[in-house]
Amino acid sequence: MRDLLAAGPSVSFEFFPPKTDEAERQLQLTIKELEHLSPSFVSVTYGAGGSTRERTRDIVIGIERDTSLTAMAHLTCVGHRRHEITELLEEYEQGGVSNILALAGDPPTDGEPAEGDFAYALELVELVREAGDFSVGVAAHPEGHPRSPDRDSDLRHLAAKLTAADFGVTQFFFRAEDYLRMRDGLVERGCDTPVIPGIMPVTNARQVQRFAELSGAAFPADLAARLESVADDAVEVRRIGVEVATELCRTLLDEGVPGLHFYTLNRSTATREIAANLGLARP
Numbered sequence: 009m010r011d012l013l014a015a016g017p018s019v020s021f022e023f024f025p026p027k028t029d030e031a032e033r034q035l036q037l038t039i040k041e042l043e044h045l046s047p048s049f050v051s052v053t054y055g056a057g058g059s060t061r062e063r064t065r066d067i068v069i070g071i072e073r074d075t076s077l078t079a080m081a082h083l084t085c086v087g088h089r090r091h092e093i094t095e096l097l098e099e100y101e102q103g104g105v106s107n108i109l110a111l112a113g114d115p116p117t118d119g120e121p122a123e124g125d126f127a128y129a130l131e132l133v134e135l136v137r138e139a140g141d142f143s144v145g146v147a148a149h150p151e152g153h154p155r156s157p158d159r160d161s162d163l164r165h166l167a168a169k170l171t172a173a174d175f176g177v178t179q180f181f182f183r184a185e186d187y188l189r190m191r192d193g194l195v196e197r198g199c200d201t202p203v204i205p206g207i208m209p210v211t212n213a214r215q216v217q218r219f220a221e222l223s224g225a226a227f228p229a230d231l232a233a234r235l236e237s238v239a240d241d242a243v244e245v246r247r248i249g250v251e252v253a254t255e256l257c258r259t260l261l262d263e264g265v266p267g268l269h270f271y272t273l274n275r276s277t278a279t280r281e282i283a284a285n286l287g288l289a290r291p
Contacts, residue, residue: 009049009107009143010174012078013202018048018267019288020080020204023274025052025063034274035067041276043075045283048267049107051177054082056114065096069103079105080145083136084113085126090135093126097139108136109145109177133172148176148203150186154224163193170194170201177269179223180208182231182252184259202266207257209270209278210249213239250278254285261286 012018021042026032039050050071054064064081071079081100085093100108112129126132129146136144146169149162156162170176181187187205194203210216213235220227231252238244257268270279 009078009080009145012048013175013204013266015048017261017265018204018269019045019283020047020267020269021050021279022206022269022271023050023052023067025055025060025067026274031274038272038274038276039071039075039077042272042279043077045280045288047077049078049080051080051082051109051269054084054111054113056084061096065099065103068100068105072104078107080107080109081105082109082111083132084111085124085129085132085135086113087124088126090125093132093135094139097136097142101140101142106141107143107145109147110136110173111147130169130172133169137172143175144173145175145177146170146173148178148190149224150178150181150190150205151225159193163190163197166190167194167197167199170199170203173201175266176201176203178203178206179225180206180219180271181225182220182228182256183226184256184263186226187260187265188263204267204269205260205265206269206271207253207282208273209246209253209282210235211242211246211273211275211278213245213249215273246278250281250285253278254282257282257286 023035023038026035052064052068054060068079068081071077083093083096110129110132133144133146136142148166152159152162156165178187191203208216217227217232234248235245238248260268272279
């Protein structure tokens with residue numbers, strides 16, 4: 009991953025582990041369709057509390073083994089023991105996977121402390137470093153982490169994570185200024201680790217709004233109004249979503265971001281359209 013980021017602006021895609029055979033076929037089709045864009049890497053998410061541990065592992069190793077793509081595994085630590093993480097890292101190393109996105113994961117919803125050996129993502133970064141020659145990324149929230157008390161403490165915590173890692177990937181957002189404000193705040197705190205902005209094309213307004221509420225990302229009122237006016241026209245909703253995402257990507261690229269990371273939701277059409285608009289599509 010270090011070499012890929014050093015080569016210039018990256019393009020990458022995120023997938024999630026499917027739960028059904030039909031969804032598995034859809035994912036494999038999406039991977040095949042997006043492979044033609046020659047992305048810098050692709051990533052696969054990890055369910056809360058390790059609920060998709062085996063599925064995530066198998067998909068990541070399969071991508072690394074059976075395609076031309078470089079795969080990155082998401083890994084959360086809250087609720088896990090050190091030996092569980094170490095065993096999984098050994099499996100990734102044996103499977104040829106050398107890139108990890110180290111995440112804390114969500115705490116229990118009942119407010120009780122999580123069982124396990126970890127409380128923070130930084131602790132996972134340190135363990136991954138000890139376990140092998142992995143390239144390690146961490147998550148960033150352009151609008152601030154939902155559980156952070158204020159912007160200054162959020163940026164200080166994020167800078168510490170990024171300094172220990174090789175790169176960051178942000179939660180999706182809709183306003184370029186949120187990413188740029190975060191980037192400037194990190195530079196002011198002496199952190200120059202590259203942070204790749206996360207982009208989620210809006211193809212289903214209600215679904216993305218729900219994701220935004222869960223992640224703490226603001227869903228702009230003007231975008232919500234535009235989408236609401238065409239809510240019964242799925243084609244028009246996607247057209248607007250692609251247009252808005254393309255404009256956001258152009259602004260970010262003009263600002264010199266290290267890459268673009270697309271949250272695909274295991275579908276390729278909108279992402280391929282945005283890539284074509286940006287001139288990123290390859291024959």
